[in-house]
Amino acid sequence: MKMLLTGNEAVARGAYEAGVTYAAAYPGTPSTEIMETVAEYKGDILAEWAPNEKVALECVIGASLAGARVLATMKMVGVNVASDPLFCAAYAGVNGGLVLVSADDPGLHSSQNEQDNRYYAKFAKVAMVEPSDSQESKDMVLAAIEISEKYDIPVLFRMTTRVCHGKSLVETGERQQVGQRPYVKNLQKYDLVPAVSRKLRAGLEEKLKRLEEFSNTTDLNFIDWNDKGIGIISSGVAYQYAREVFGTTASYLKLGFTNPLPMDKIRAFAKEVGMLYVVEELEPFIEEQLNAVGIACIGKAKIPNMGELTPDIVAKALLDQIRPTIEYDSTNIPTRPPTLCAGCPHRGFFYELSKRKNIMVTGDIGCYGLGGSDPLNAKDTSYDMGSSISMGYGAQRAFERNNENMRTISTIGDSTFFHTGINSLIHVVYNRGNTITCILDNRITGMTGHQENPGSGFTLQGMPTKIIDIEEVVKAIGIEHIRKVNPLNLKEVEEAFDWALEIDGPSVIITRWPCILKKQNDADHKEFGDYRGTCMVAEENCIGCKMCIKTGCPALRFNKESKKVKIDASQCAGCKVCLQVCPVKAIRKVGE
Amino acid sequence: MAEVKNILLVGVGGQGTILVGKILSSGLMRAGYDVKMSEVHGMAQRGGSVSNQVRYGTKVYSPIIDKGQADILVAFETMEALRWLDYLNPNGKAVVNDYRIPSAPILMGKNDYPEGILSIIQGKVDTTVIKAGEIAKKLGNSRTMNIVLFGALVKGMNLTDINWEQVITSIVKAGTEDINVEAFRAGLK
Structure with missing residues (x-):
């Protein structure tokens, strides 16, 4: 069946289809709706809010060791909190497949920083996938669970705001009926004391080598040949922007599996094309690795490493294309910052x-x-x-x-x-x-x-x-x-x-x-109790002192002509803060 | 990708742009189009300026609309129309709700609500001004203002072939189907 889903809803659907049975998260924009949607698969998946992201990840690690397929979701800064268990999980591997969603927020729509969590995959030495739309968001959960179990490694599932909150069509499938794997006590795998971890560390390097082979052969990393004058390597939503701008005038190496990178495939692609562009949102994660092995490409020299990427930025940076817009004076439009709601405690x-x-x-x-x-x-x-x-x-x-x-x-x-x-x-x-x-x-x-x-x-x-x-x-x-x-x-x-x-x-x-x-x-x-209601101003008593305006309530309106305050009844919740501030008691609550 | 159409809905957090985006994208999907939509969640929703972007056609790549690319700009609030006007294609259409929600700096007296917005926009592009707030109020439910605007959008984009009343009925809250269909018809006039 075809459904119109956000990337977040699609991830939840993917978890359902992949046979995930336990999931945990701490809410954070733009990741929140993933776990809210997973929660709707009650009976099939136990979905929980944890008090923080570290706890969430540790809970799913435990469930994975016990044999369940698991999912943890969080916003990118949540991964900082959860990074301690993440690094351990990389060494120990998994039993049931383990997917950790990191929802990054380029452009800082709702965050305190703009970190690019793809570096976590390299830093912690775990596998990584990057969906670019909702269909991939669903499909890649199934792929990630499979990779996790096959290569005995957690998979970082890196999304960004526009993938999380972008809606697109998704072809859905059935839930895989997989039994829980048996738990096997194994101190040489799960007891991360120095003597064990030294061995696990060597084993992890081997796993990464095998994962690079996988990266070179998987369809998650595919080439779309068109005109070979320009070649573009891209991942995530940045790929959609590149496609939007270049259409069939360029060839693409679209990366869905991005740690480790498919270096052989990249080399082969680079050889075939004239000019090679790397189109990335935020940091030069792919570009730096190409530079390190001597593959010439253009990326951050033209595309900024900060702020949200748009097709416009790509078109301007790489094609000097400027599209006409309506000219008008926008300098004096008052801003509209978010505010505490009317009635906010x-x-x-x-x-x-x-x-x-x-x-x-x-x-x-x-x-x-x-x-x-x-x-x-x-x-x-x-x-x-x-x-x-x-x-x-x-x-x-x-x-x-x-x-x-x-x-x-x-x-x-x-x-x-x-x-x-x-x-x-x-x-x-x-x-x-x-x-x-x-x-x-x-x-x-x-x-x-x-x-x-x-x-x-x-x-x-x-x-x-x-x-x-x-x-x-x-x-x-x-x-x-x-x-x-x-x-x-x-x-x-x-x-x-x-x-x-x-x-x-x-x-x-x-x-x-x-x-x-x-x-x-x-x-x-x-x-x-039932405290909601509306307050109103007795205009004849209002002295226009604007004391109430200093509470910053969006329901209060000061009329410059009449020098009186009016309360917007459709917004007012009757909290009575303005009433207490008014020095002349011109405000009362209706019915009191 | 000339065949891809871009619809930009803008307004203030809480005005119901997300519901309209949902109805719009569902209807387009049922009509067989490839659809992508992008919306704003989280902090910006608390009374801030919000946008909802819908793109449809045979094949859509980017989920977002760039400056100068919207075929239609539907502003749920007057000042927001001006804020987002540079996203409208100079040959596109503007549907502007004649409805003011003063922002925090205006409420505090730091700025004045800009005057003459409608005539500025009318002087630049093909513009439809609609008093959706008054229309919804007359219908008996001010909260259907967003669906009145949706009607105006359907008319502006010439999307009348789709059975929108069925889509609306399947999506809006149970018990509000009739009033929302009425609001849609009023906006379509």
């Missing part, structure tokens, strides 16, 4: 935080990063998952050493706290730190589109489960000063900051209110 918290002086706010990864944007501006840093607490700790130490009157406040979401924030908080307590940690619990993993997490009460496949209580965790770590607040109650938040700033020692403020976009479950209803 983070708004009240960040509004109060923005009023504090002599503080450094170390932020973290999630919607609450938007608390650092205009007009709230309550953020100094944002690095990697969990970094807010440890970076805040380090900064506090340096401020103390220098006798500076500065406190650090770390802001971290519930899911990010479970991810790696816990470790950092242990460091704070263990090393007698003096930071204020704010855990912003909105009862869901928000930014990536509402995934369950260890604090939400449900598993990915909808099983009710134990709620890991953040307060109990924090207590168990040894934090003695804990306050729980409603982040939409400004007085409560203000008092909590006053309280924490007075304490000489580590403290934790837990804000607890559901994401306004969250589909509330029974427990939410019980705890938070």
